[in-house]
Amino acid sequence: MTRLLLVDDHPIVRAGYQRLLEMDGAWRVVAQAGSVDEALDLHRQHQPELTITDLGLPGRGGLELLRQLTERDASVRVLVFSMHEGEAMVRRALAMGARGYVSKSSPPQELLDAAACVMTGCRYLCSGLPAHWLQPLPPQGDPDGLETLSDREFEVFRLLARGLTPADCAGTLSLSSKTVSNLQTQIRDKLGLASTAAMAHLALRRGVIEGG
Incomplete structure (x- = not known):
């Protein structure tokens, strides 16, 4: 059986899709995590063959987990299983190394299909999302400039848009305040935005963050 690590900050959700996966008979959940730090520790300990993670994790979030795992x-x-369905988030996760992306609004069977597909070495995008999102976006196809952001800039952009202060971002991402300040300036220059409020508006419109 394929060994899995499940990452989601809601224990009931984890229990639900553990049951779904293990009933299929091809999967065994060897560990569960509710945060980025816990997931990194458990991944190191158990060396799972597949990690299924949400993006909406507390603190640094699932993109940071994805970045660190692929750097290792x-x-x-890594298969993303998330409520986020915005193009910017989906494309960013895939560009950062996710092998597949499944929306939590998908039918249960789709999670099983995606996991099986990823284990064969293929990439997977759930049926509710446009298939062409699996392909890199040409520069002219991104008028907002989000594709020009580095992975670190994108994560700082996401946190600032959620309402975190630069000091909060520094603590969350274990960066210096000076580094975050420089990143904030770079983000504003690349996106042509003058304020954090404008960042939040763009992030909401592109599905990078969810509305309250």
């Missing part, structure tokens, strides 16, 4: 091992298999 470029061949790591």
Whole structure:
């Protein structure tokens, strides 16, 4: 059976899709995590063959987990299972190394299909999302400039848009205040935005953050 790590900050959700996966008979959940730090520790301990993670994790979030896992091992298999369906978030996760992306609004069977597909070495995008999102976006296809942001800039952008202060971002991402300040300036320059409120408006419109 394929060994899995499940990452979601809601224990009931984790229990639900553990049951779904293990009933299929091809999967065994070896560990569960509710945060980025816990997931990184458990991944190191258990070396799962597949990690299934939400993006909406507390603190640094699932993109940071994805970044760190792929930095450790470029061949790591990560399947995103998330409520986020915005193009910017989906494309960013895939560009950062996710092997597949499944929306939490998908039918249960789709999670099983996606996991099986990823384990064969293929990439997977759930049926509710446009298939062309699996392909890189040409520069002219991104008038807002989000694709020009580095992975670190994108994560700082996401946190600032959620209402965190630069000091909060520094603590959350274990960066210096000066680094975050420089990143904030770079983000504003690349996106042509003058304020954090404008960042939040763009992030909401592109599905990077959810509305309250």
